[in-house]
Amino acid sequence: EAGVAQSPRYKIIEKRQSVAFWCNPISGHATLYWYQQILGQGPKLLIQFQNNGVVDDSQLPKDRFSAERLKGVDSTLKIQPAKLEDSAVYLCASSQSAYEQYFGPGTRLTVT
Amino acid sequence: DQQVKQNSPSLSVQEGRISILNCDYTNSMFDYFLWYKKYPAEGPTFLISISSIKDKNEDGRFTVFLNKSAKHLSLHIVPSQPGDSAVYFCAASEIGANAGKSTFGDGTTLTVKP
Numbered sequence: 687e688a689g690v691a692q693s694p695r696y697k698i699i700e701k702r703q704s705v706a707f708w709c710n711p712i713s714g715h716a717t718l719y720w721y722q723q724i725l726g727q728g729p730k731l732l733i734q735f736q737n738n739g740v741v742d743d744s745q746l747p748k749d750r751f752s753a754e755r756l757k758g759v760d761s762t763l764k765i766q767p768a769k770l771e772d773s774a775v776y777l778c779a780s781s782q783s784a785y786e787q788y789f790g791p792g793t794r795l796t797v798t
Numbered sequence: 799d800q801q802v803k804q805n806s807p808s809l810s811v812q813e814g815r816i817s818i819l820n821c822d823y824t825n826s827m828f829d830y831f832l833w834y835k836k837y838p839a840e841g842p843t844f845l846i847s848i849s850s851i852k853d854k855n856e857d858g859r860f861t862v863f864l865n866k867s868a869k870h871l872s873l874h875i876v877p878s879q880p881g882d883s884a885v886y887f888c889a890a891s892e893i894g895a896n897a898g899k900s901t902f903g904d905g906t907t908l909t910v911k912p
């Protein structure tokens with residue numbers, strides 16, 4: 687069974703630029719999550735999708751972050767414009783059950 | 799206000815000995831707890847979980863203990879192996895409408911010395 691795929695793996699941008707991350711979850715997993723992990727901290731949930739719909743986006747900075755899940759499968763997370771404090775690893779996860787999540791390798795974003 | 803706390807940023811143990819990683823939580827609505835393991839440049843991988851109706855769950859060398867009254871859980875690894883060296887995250891989930899939404903601790907870096 688293929689795992690969660692994410693791209694790119696690394697991205698360096700200047701502040702005020704925009705960036706997009708892509709995630710392909712495990713086939714059949716209805717729930718998809720985007721997390722932000724700052725160095726030295728645990729993953730922090732940004733947004734949770736159930737199929738096409740948003741379940742929770744309470745911690746998504748909506749003035750600059752946006753996310754969508756196309757046809758209930760792939761998802762993209764966008765930051766526009768980026769700030770220095772957005773430097774982090776962005777993790778995508780998917781799940782079939784209510785609890786156990788399967789994570790992708792993450793995208794390491796550096797904003798200079 | 800951090801609802802899931804792992805107070806030890808790092809732990810070092812000798813190969814073959816027991817590793818004990820601790821986690822405390824404050825939200826009494828949490829009813830399901832998970833441990834994830836993370837190697838560098840990889841995403842976290844699920845290790846073991848426990849429901850609030852249990853106080854112990856065992857899977858091979860890994861055992862998770864839950865003390866609901868103390869709002870404390872721990873992960874025991876016996877015997878520890880060098881390949882267990884990784885960052886371990888404790889996570890907690892609620893029931894009902896928030897099921898599946900996990901809150902993570904900041905992790906404990908375990909180093910197992912040969």
